[in-house]
Amino acid sequence: MLAALLPPLTFATLAMAGAHADAVAHAEAAASAAGRITTVALAGTPIPERAAPGKMSAAAVRAHNARVHAHLGEGLAKRGPRWRHIVVHHTASEWSTLARIDAYHRRKFEDPDGIEYHFLIGNGKKRPDGYIERARWDLQERSIHLFKPEGAPDAITISLVGNFHERDMGPRTYEAALGLVVELARRHDVPADRVTTHTRVDGNLTVCPGKNFPTRRLLSDVAEALAP
Numbered sequence: 001m002l003a004a005l006l007p008p009l010t011f012a013t014l015a016m017a018g019a020h021a022d023a024v025a026h027a028e029a030a031a032s033a034a035g036r037i038t039t040v041a042l043a044g045t046p047i048p049e050r051a052a053p054g055k056m057s058a059a060a061v062r063a064h065n066a067r068v069h070a071h072l073g074e075g076l077a078k079r080g081p082r083w084r085h086i087v088v089h090h091t092a093s094e095w096s097t098l099a100r101i102d103a104y105h106r107r108k109f110e111d112p113d114g115i116e117y118h119f120l121i122g123n124g125k126k127r128p129d130g131y132i133e134r135a136r137w138d139l140q141e142r143s144i145h146l147f148k149p150e151g152a153p154d155a156i157t158i159s160l161v162g163n164f165h166e167r168d169m170g171p172r173t174y175e176a177a178l179g180l181v182v183e184l185a186r187r188h189d190v191p192a193d194r195v196t197t198h199t200r201v202d203g204n205l206t207v208c209p210g211k212n213f214p215t216r217r218l219l220s221d222v223a224e225a226l227a228p
């Protein structure tokens with residue numbers, strides 16, 4: 001695994017990735033050239049490659065997300081590990097895109113698999129608010145996203161575009177995050193107590209996903225949704 005090949009420092013620097021993801025001006029072009037991560041056509045229902053913010057109603061985003069949920073097991077490069085945890089992050093930047101993060105992680109961490117997040121959820125800036133994009137999920141590779149990966153091994157990682165240390169989360173983002181967490185937890189038998197956030201795993205090494213992130217509410221809603 002890649003994790004074994006990287007020096008420990010990489011884990012430390014990785015946490016900063018979101019904060020600096022947009023510092024690289026030409027990253028998006030580089031990602032397109034790399035062409036490794038693409039938007040997957042799901043069972044004849046292609047996801048719009050460039051779903052523009054503001055051009056999708058809340059209902060259209062919900063319909064898109066429902067398709068993502070329904071086809072989570074399709075279009076995968078291989079059979080992945082037994083997923084045991086779900087960890088939620090934020091990107092720390094309001095203008096992050098899948099392509100930019102992919103290019104940034106590819107270069108910064110020398111990870112040929114690119115973006116370390118399995119899923120990205122838009123905030124209405126570069127992608128519609130609450131719009132789910134599949135990323136590393138397609139590859140079914142583990143991701144390097146924690147200082148202490150032993151705290152949440154084999155974790156599915158979901159990153160929400162935005163900085164929830166500086167602002168509150170909007171309802172559409174929240175709804176998408178909760179829905180995706182619950183769907184993944186059901187499909188992969190991840191119990192509610194193995195759904196967590198970055199800082200709950202890594203403690204004071206990071207504030208991700210930010211002090212305003214509704215952690216208690218999310219974990220409570222997940223537990224309620226997963227209750228028998």
Ligand SMILES: [Zn+2]
Binds near residue numbers: 015089090198208209
């Ligand atoms: Zn994080």
